Each structure stands twice: as C-alpha cells, then as structure tokens.
Amino acid sequence: MDYNSKNFFNCNSECYISTGYGYDFYDTCVLNFIKKHLDGNTSEKKLADIGGGSATFSIYARSEIDVLKVIVVDPSEKMLNSIDDDKIEKRIGMLPNSIPLNEKYDYIHVAFVLHHVVGSNEKESKILLNDSLKTINSLTKTNGYLILRERYLESYFMPGLIRKIIFDLCLIQNLFNVKIPYKEFLYGLQVFFYTRSELKTFLEQNGFEILDVVDIKTNSKLNKILLLKNTGSIIFMCKKSSRRQI
Numbered sequence: 001m002d003y004n005s006k007n008f009f010n011c012n013s014e015c016y017i018s019t020g021y022g023y024d025f026y027d028t029c030v031l032n033f034i035k036k037h038l039d040g041n042t043s044e045k046k047l048a049d050i051g052g053g054s055a056t057f058s059i060y061a062r063s064e065i066d067v068l069k070v071i072v073v074d075p076s077e078k079m080l081n082s083i084d085d086d087k088i089e090k091r092i093g094m095l096p097n098s099i100p101l102n103e104k105y106d107y108i109h110v111a112f113v114l115h116h117v118v119g120s121n122e123k124e125s126k127i128l129l130n131d132s133l134k135t136i137n138s139l140t141k142t143n144g145y146l147i148l149r150e151r152y153l154e155s156y157f158m159p160g161l162i163r164k165i166i167f168d169l170c171l172i173q174n175l176f177n178v179k180i181p182y183k184e185f186l187y188g189l190q191v192f193f194y195t196r197s198e199l200k201t202f203l204e205q206n207g208f209e210i211l212d213v214v215d216i217k218t219n220s221k222l223n224k225i226l227l228l229k230n231t232g233s234i235i236f237m238c239k240k241s242s243r244r245q246i
Helices: 005-011 013-018 025-038 056-064 077-081 122-139 161-176 196-205 221-225
Strands: 045-050 068-074 089-092 105-111 140-155 208-217 228-240
Touching: 025 056, 025 140, 025 208, 025 228, 045 056, 056 068, 056 105, 068 077, 077 089, 105 122, 122 140, 122 196, 140 161, 140 196, 196 208, 196 228
Parallel strands: 045 068, 045 105, 068 089, 105 140
Antiparallel strands: 140 228, 208 228
C-alpha cells in the first residue's frame, strides 16, 4: 500500500467519527442476518470488526446480541481510543497483511474499508483486494460468515472510468498539494472503488458463498456531473464456502 492509511486515519479521525453512518437500515439488516444464523444458539460467538473505527456498529451489535464477543481492528489509534465500551477488545491493524489476530471468528464485519486498500495503480489495488479477502477467509471459522459493506461506482459505457479519475485526482492532490474543491477529497486520501460485479467475483473467488445482498442506490447532482450510471452502498452477506479458493 503506497499511501499510509494509519497516518491518514489518525489525522482525519474526527471526520470519520463525526460523520459515521450511525444506526441505520444497513445496521438493522446486518443484525437481523446475524440473529437469523444464531438460530437461538446461546453459546458465545466471536465477531471481528475489521476497520471498525470508533466501533459504531460493534457497540450496537453487542448491545443487541448478548452472546457476541467483539474485537475491533483499525489502523487508527485515535479511532480505537474513542471507543467507549470496555467490553470491546481493540487492536491496531489493517488489511491486507497486518491483522494481529490469532484465532478464527464466527462473524467478520468489514464496512467501507476495501476502497481504502489501494496500491499505486488499478492492478496493484486489485491484488491487495484479493489478498485482503484471503486474509479475511483465513480468519473466518468453518461455516462462519462475512458481512461486507462497500460503496460502488459504475460509469456509463466504461464502468471503471470515473473511479480511475477519482484515483488520479487523489494522487494529484497528494503529490502537488493542490486541494480538489470537494470536501470528500481530504488531504492524504487515496481510494479505489469497485463495481458490484467485481466485488461479487472477488468474494466468490476467495471462498465465500453469497447468501443475501442489500443494495441501495444513491442519486445526486454530482452523479450526473461525473456521468455515473449507478452508485450506492451494498452489503454482501456471505458464508465461508467449502470450495477451494482460486
């Protein structure tokens, strides 16, 4: 990973803490999914929230499901220190290969993280995505579950065109210290977004069976300016597959 995500999130922790997604429709969907697959089982279940930041989701999950033992892994020490729940374990770490966990988990939750796992170009970013999902698979128990949330961008005609432009604008901003005039372009930011079909393919190639999908599209003036055909947030609710990873 060429840019230092640990430094980026430490420097911008207040943005991510203050603008967190909170308890919303997505959280309800995920909690219902977890409860469904608990199926009345009252034994302790372990959940790893990778890239969990200030633990907005984890605190909610633990308050709703008593049997959950939760650990949050995040690159930002500041974000972890903001967690106001002594029963949640905290570890500094980041995908793809710096996750300091030595056991397997019943549930792994990864929300709006993978577009931050980037290399110096599209090819390197996709390799890092693949490596990240391999790491997640290795941390998931047999018959365990992955809940993956991601934002997606899909352009007209060439689905990956606008994400390439956004990637390049971030590079220019960081290299030449020229601020892009949109609040979303924080200094130090580097992102690479995926299409829904790409995410689906990477999940299946890395040993996950997709059980359910929740997809909410968004529309804005910026979408029209950028010629975006489809944008939104998607949840893939997956089970670790018995099939061999590719």
